[in-house]
Amino acid sequence: xxxxxxxxxxAVLRLELKKTFFxxxxxxxxxxxxxxxxxxxxxxxxxxxxxPEHHHTLGDDSTIxxxxxxxxxxxxxxxxxxxxxxxxxxxGEMLEKTLxxxxxxxxxxxxxxxxxxxxxLAVALTLFVGSTAAAFLTLSRHFGPAWSxxxxxxxxxxxxxxxxxxxxxxxxxYGAVFLMCGLLFRNPLIPAAVVFVWENxxxxxxxxxxxxxxxxxxxxxxxxEVPVPPPFSVMVVESDPTPMWIAVPGxxxxxxxLLIYSAISARQAEINYGE
Amino acid sequence: xxxxxxxxxxxxxFYGEVLGINNVxxxxxxxxxxxxxxxxxxxxxxxNLMTGLIRPTQGExxxxxxxxxxxxxxxxxxxxxxxxDAFPKGLTGHxxxxxxxxxxxxxxxxxxxxxxxxxxxxxxxxxxxxxxGAYSKGMRQRIKxxxxxxxxxxxxxxxxxxxxxxxxxxxETIALFRDWGAKGRYVIVSSHILHEVDQISDQVILLSQGxxxxxxxxxxxxxxxxxxxMQILVRCDNPGGLAARLFQDRHMVExxxxxxxxxxxxxxxxxxxxxxxxxxxxxxxxLEVESVAPADDDVNSVYQYLIGADGGAV
Numbered sequence: 048x049x050x051x052x053x054x055x056x057x058a059v060l061r062l063e064l065k066k067t068f069f070x071x072x073x074x075x076x077x078x079x080x081x082x083x084x085x086x087x088x089x090x091x092x093x094x095x096x097x098x099p100e101h102h103h104t105l106g107d108d109s110t111i112x113x114x115x116x117x118x119x120x121x122x123x124x125x126x127x128x129x130x131x132x133x134x135x136x137x138x139g140e141m142l143e144k145t146l147x148x149x150x151x152x153x154x155x156x157x158x159x160x161x162x163x164x165x166x167x168l169a170v171a172l173t174l175f176v177g178s179t180a181a182a183f184l185t186l187s188r189h190f191g192p193a194w195s196x197x198x199x200x201x202x203x204x205x206x207x208x209x210x211x212x213x214x215x216x217x218x219x220x221y222g223a224v225f226l227m228c229g230l231l232f233r234n235p236l237i238p239a240a241v242v243f244v245w246e247n248x249x250x251x252x253x254x255x256x257x258x259x260x261x262x263x264x265x266x267x268x269x270x271x272e273v274p275v276p277p278p279f280s281v282m283v284v285e286s287d288p289t290p291m292w293i294a295v296p297g298x299x300x301x302x303x304x305l306l307i308y309s310a311i312s313a314r315q316a317e318i319n320y321g322e
Numbered sequence: 323x324x325x326x327x328x329x330x331x332x333x334x335x336f337y338g339e340v341l342g343i344n345n346v347x348x349x350x351x352x353x354x355x356x357x358x359x360x361x362x363x364x365x366x367x368x369x370n371l372m373t374g375l376i377r378p379t380q381g382e383x384x385x386x387x388x389x390x391x392x393x394x395x396x397x398x399x400x401x402x403x404x405x406x407d408a409f410p411k412g413l414t415g416h417x418x419x420x421x422x423x424x425x426x427x428x429x430x431x432x433x434x435x436x437x438x439x440x441x442x443x444x445x446x447x448x449x450x451x452x453x454x455g456a457y458s459k460g461m462r463q464r465i466k467x468x469x470x471x472x473x474x475x476x477x478x479x480x481x482x483x484x485x486x487x488x489x490x491x492x493x494e495t496i497a498l499f500r501d502w503g504a505k506g507r508y509v510i511v512s513s514h515i516l517h518e519v520d521q522i523s524d525q526v527i528l529l530s531q532g533x534x535x536x537x538x539x540x541x542x543x544x545x546x547x548x549x550x551x552m553q554i555l556v557r558c559d560n561p562g563g564l565a566a567r568l569f570q571d572r573h574m575v576e577x578x579x580x581x582x583x584x585x586x587x588x589x590x591x592x593x594x595x596x597x598x599x600x601x602x603x604x605x606x607x608x609l610e611v612e613s614v615a616p617a618d619d620d621v622n623s624v625y626q627y628l629i630g631a632d633g634g635a636v
Contacts, residue, residue, distance in 0.1 A: 051427040058424035065421075066412055144408035147375055148469075152425035153397035318375040319337075320406065 055154040059162025060169070063136070068170055072139075076131045079124045080174040083115060087185040094189040105197050108187040109206070113271035115186075116179065116210055121265055122247060125175050125217040132171050133225035134235035136163040137313070147318045157310040164226055164306060171218035179214040183207050202270070209270040216268070216298050220261040223305035230312050250275065250283045257286050261301070264294040325387040327351055328372060328477065328508060333381030335367050341532040342367035346381070348527060348537050350510060354503040356519040357512040358625055359529030365512040366405060368529070369479050372510070373402040385477060386508075398426070401470035405481040407462060409454040415465045416441065416450040419472050426473055440472035445494065459486035467495065477508040484513060496522050516625055528625065541616070550627045551575045551589040553617035554596065559610045561586035567603045571595060587617060 049057075067073065140146035149159055184207070187194045197203045224242060228235040246262045257263045267288035275283050289297070328350040335342035343364035357365040370376045371383055374390030374397075388395045409418060419440055423433040441447045444464040449457065454465060463486045470478060480499075484492050499522055503509045513519050519526065526543065528535040536543045558564055564586055565577040573592035580587065590596040593616075604611055 054427045055425055058421065058427075062410075062421040062424070065417075066410055070412065140410075143411070144406045145410050147402075147404055147406065148410065148422055149425070150375060150393065151373060151397050151400075151402050152422055153394050154425050154427075155394050317377060318370065 052155075052158055055152075055158050056162040056165065059149075059154075059159060060166045063163055063166030064169060067132070067135075067166065072135075073131060076128045076174065079128045079131075080178040083119050083124060083182045084178055084185065086115070086119075087112075087182040091185050091188050105187060105190055105193060108190075109271055110273065112183060112186050112210075113269060114273045115182070116213075117266065117269065117273050120175070120179060120214060121217055121262060124178070125171075125214060126221055126243065126246065128175060129167075129171055129218055129221035130225045130235070130239045133164070133167045133222045134229035134239065136167050136226055136229055138229035138232075138235055141320060144320045150316075150318060156313040156316070160226070160230075160306065160310045160313045164222065164309075167226065168218060168222055171222055172215055175218055176211050176214045179210050180207060183210055206270040209268060212295075213265050213268045216295065217261070217265050219302045220265070220298050223302035223309070224261070227305050227309045227312070230309050230316065253284060254286045257284070258289075261298065264289055264298050267291075267294050324349065324384065328386065328510075329382075329384045330368075330371075331382045331384075333371065333378045333383055335371060335376065336379045343371075343529075343532045346534050348534055350508065350527075351525070352503070352506045352508050353524030354499055354509040354511065354522050356523040356526045357510065357529060358516065358519055358526055359535075362531070363529040364532045365529055366481055367532075368527075369402070369404075369481050369510065369512065372477075373397075373400055373479055375402075375404075398473070399476040400479060401473065401475035401477070402479045403466045403470040403481065403483055407459070409462070409465075411455070413454055414451050415446055415454055415457070415461075415468075418454055418465060419469050422469060423472055436472050436474070440468040443471060443498065444468045445491075460488055460491055463487055464491060464495075467498075471498075471502075475507075477510070478502055479510045481512050483511060484518060492518070550618075551591050552593045552596075553623075554588045554590065554593065554614065555617045556586045556588065556600070556614050557584055557612040558586065559584070559612075560607075563607065564603060564609060567607065568596070568599060571599050584612070 137146065140149065150156075152159075184198075187197070190197070194203075198207075225235065225239065228238045228242075232238050246260055249257055249260050249262050249266075252260075263286075268291060330346045330348050333346045334344050346364075346368070357368060359365055367376070371378055372385055372390060374393050377391065383390050385396055385400060388399070390396050413421070416437055419437040420433050423436055424430075428436070437450075438447070441450045444467050446461065446464050446468060449461060454462065457465065463483065467480070467483060470480070478499075483495060483499075487495060496518065499509050499511065503522075503524060511519070511522070520540065523540065525537065525539050527537045528543070556564065561579045561583065565579065565588075568574055568577065568588065571590070571592075573590050573595055574588065575591060576589040578587045579585070588596070597614075600614065603609065
């Protein structure tokens with residue numbers, strides 16, 4: 048039989064998945080995940096109708112996807128999706144006045160945090176990593192054999208792997224941030240707005256401040272660089288990308304620190320539904 | 323810290339500047355203990371403190387030797403049916419009990435067995451596979467109770483558990499408390515329904531405005547309320563003659579003869595000397611006494627004497 052802590056985490060994980068995976072409350076998160084796939088699907092269908100003479104190059108599509116990934120996935124879909132999923136893990140229970148059921152079980156609050164986080168992560172990874180892969184594979188299908196060749200014999204699969212890794216790390220990092228916000232703040236939208244502004248200001252921040260963010264490391268891991276259009280390009284502060292061997296463990300370490308802090312907060316948390 | 327009692331040592335809890343409970347020291351032995359007091363008297367605060375849902379601002383709490391800030395130990399022996407009428411969304415009654423049992427670390431088979439037993443115990447087996455959201459108020463109350471008892475806890479804490487129950491369910495629930503208390507376990511109940519509290523309680527804790535006004539067995543609490551004369555009902559064949567003889571005692575305050583001319587309701591400041599005098603009168607006069615019983619040592623009377631009808635401590 049598996050150890051007690053593993054069984055307890057497993058129970059929280061399965062209950063949370065059952066409660067939240069296909070909940071009506073999260074419809075907008077599914078729309079967010081589906082949005083880029085629909086866009087790329089429309090792009091594919093549009094290009095099919097146009098005929099081969101109107102196609103732009105595979106390189107163009109690669110840059111389009113890089114921009115879509117950076118501006119749509121990382122800055123919107125994954126950010127807001129994780130906000131919706133993770134900040135509700137505890138705050139949602141408080142609003143629904145059901146958190147005390149969890150607090151009245153004989154499990155360490157640290158395990159409860161871990162179980163809920165893993166459940167949120169499972170949902171986020173399925174939605175956003177899946178969406179990333181689907182969008183990538185759909186975008187350039189109209190190139191036919193050239194696309195297959197790019198995918199299997201060129202840099203395609205490696206790029207897909209990188210995007211999926213970045214999407215997964217985005218879920219890990221933003222998930223930890225928003226789980227903590229949901230535990231510490233009565234209204235997690237306010238800290239989420241602060242984080243959103245901070246993350247979006249990142250290109251314009253000095254080198255040192257850039258590094259106090261999640262988007263900086265995620266961007267460093269993206270396989271294709273997106274040129275910043277004018278007039279924003281004037282304000283961008285150039286910075287060397289962080290190597291993968293620092294970015295990946297660094298992001299995981301930041302997520303771990305945030306989760307440890309969340310676990311300590313959960314340990315000290317009280318049931319106060321504001322009555 | 324006692325391993326056999328639930329103890330509060332100088333416990334205070336403030337919500338900002340609002341008083342929850344203040345400087346409470348008490349010991350709760352096995353059996354059924356009722357927390358009685360008006361709204362805002364501190365009953366729920368006391369229950370939330372002993373189940374670890376909130377922490378004391380000062381003082382120490384021990385539940386059978388375990389501090390409530392160790393849920394991994396405390397919640398194995400405590401079941402709490404809280405006042406919140408809310409449930410995790412999308413679960414059936416069976417799933418609601420089953421999944422929270424799984425968090426105890428029990429196996430699937432064990433959880434199934436305990437879930438079925440708990441549903442059976444509160445007569446909810448037929449409704450077990452329906453969504454909790456579709457339950458009536460009484461059914462929700464019973465499913466909460468089933469969830470609280472499912473892991474067979476040593477200490478059962480119940481906040482207004484009889485609310486919303488029909489008379490039949492109420493009787494069954496009271497029987498469950500009695501059964502639990504009779505096994506030497508701890509049942510702590512808060513209720514506004516004083517005559518039911520009176521029926522089931524081994525001891526009461528009277529609370530008012532965050533303070534413990536009185537605690538102990540109800541008769542003991544009543545005898546300590548010296549400023550209110552004790553009421554004693556004597557049924558005999560000559561209540562008028564008895565009243566005339568008893569008024570020799572200087573502690574006697576009032577006597578009323580009942581409408582059927584067979585009962586005498588007496589108020590005395592000293593019950594002990596009254597009983598001695600009554601024995602003497604019966605022996606000397608040959609009076610035929612049918613019954614002698616205290617008339618105001620119930621929770622309702624004690625509540626009125628100590629807390630008052632308006633809920634403010636007297």
